[in-house]
Amino acid sequence: MSDDVPALELDGLTKTFNETRAADGVSLSVPRGAMLGLVGPNGAGKTTSLSMAVGLLRPDSGTARVLGADVWADPVSAKRLLGVLPDGLALPERLTGGELLDYWGRLRGLERGVVRARAEELLRVLELDGAEADSVLVAEYSTGMRKKIGLATALLHAPKVLVLDEPYEAVDPVSARVLTAILRRFTDGGGTVVVSSHVMALVEQLTDRVAVIARGRVLADGSLADVRGTDATLEDTFVRLVGAREVGKGELAWLSS
Numbered sequence: 172m173s174d175d176v177p178a179l180e181l182d183g184l185t186k187t188f189n190e191t192r193a194a195d196g197v198s199l200s201v202p203r204g205a206m207l208g209l210v211g212p213n214g215a216g217k218t219t220s221l222s223m224a225v226g227l228l229r230p231d232s233g234t235a236r237v238l239g240a241d242v243w244a245d246p247v248s249a250k251r252l253l254g255v256l257p258d259g260l261a262l263p264e265r266l267t268g269g270e271l272l273d274y275w276g277r278l279r280g281l282e283r284g285v286v287r288a289r290a291e292e293l294l295r296v297l298e299l300d301g302a303e304a305d306s307v308l309v310a311e312y313s314t315g316m317r318k319k320i321g322l323a324t325a326l327l328h329a330p331k332v333l334v335l336d337e338p339y340e341a342v343d344p345v346s347a348r349v350l351t352a353i354l355r356r357f358t359d360g361g362g363t364v365v366v367s368s369h370v371m372a373l374v375e376q377l378t379d380r381v382a383v384i385a386r387g388r389v390l391a392d393g394s395l396a397d398v399r400g401t402d403a404t405l406e407d408t409f410v411r412l413v414g415a416r417e418v419g420k421g422e423l424a425w426l427s428s
């Protein structure tokens with residue numbers, strides 16, 4: 172494969188739900204080894220775009236390619252290369268974390284010994300291990316623990332491209348550091364990461380590229396420095412591109428009466 176094939180290439184992805192154009196010609200090219208932050212206000216179309224990018228939601232039009240493999244025309248190749256943490260991941264609830272990874276690894280066609288060794292390591296690094304954890308069902312996990320076990324399922328088959336929808340949401344600061352270390356190691360090894368987040372400071376600290384999306388369209392895309400331009404912070408850029416909403420003096424007056 173030639174070196175200039177992008178890790179992820181979205182071209183004109185469009186999706187309409189009833190009257191709502193959730194994604195309106197979303198195009199993005201993410202080079203190999205990059206860490207891209209996808210940011211945008213609530214309802215901007217981030218989850219819709221990422222779901223189409225990884226083969227979870229069929230676009231009305233447009234294409235998505237992972238290292239050249241078309242996600243919809245050649246899903247087996249594309250999904251082998253992809254590790255995905257979707258929004259609201261539905262997990263088998265009546266399994267422990269270890270059982271879930273075992274099941275997931277077998278579904279991925281990995282050998283039992285490989286699955287066991289990787290699962291043990293992932294559970295330990297993500298602090299989901301221990302005697303008690305061996306008997307705790309995923310149904311009983313906290314929101315942050317669900318994120319972490321979801322991340323473990325995304326990593327288990329050693330993908331080349333990670334697409335993570337809000338991976339830091341509800342994760343405690345210690346686990347967030349672990350997650351950052353994992354993602355950095357992944358890109359240092361040549362892997363590519365796309366993360367969506369609402370936390371601008373985190374995106375600024377973590378990523379080297381950023382894409383801003385609003386009303387289903389990509390408003391800016393490029394290196395962090397280029398997108399930020401002369402703005403002091405990414406938050407300033409975000410507000411400038413997306414528009415600020417002030418709370419007027421007369422609004423919610425009843426709260427302070």
Ligand SMILES: Nc1ncnc2c1ncn2[C@@H]1O[C@H](COP(=O)(O)OP(=O)(O)OP(=O)(O)O)[C@@H](O)[C@H]1O
Nearest residue numbers: 188191192193211212213214215216217218219220
């Ligand atoms: N399954 C669906 N049916 C109908 N409308 C939908 C559906 N999924 C998303 N939408 C609409 O599409 C738009 C984009 O939603 P999406 O979830 O992609 O935004 P988002 O940027 O991920 O938002 P958030 O930051 O709040 O998670 C919203 O207006 C949403 O209401």
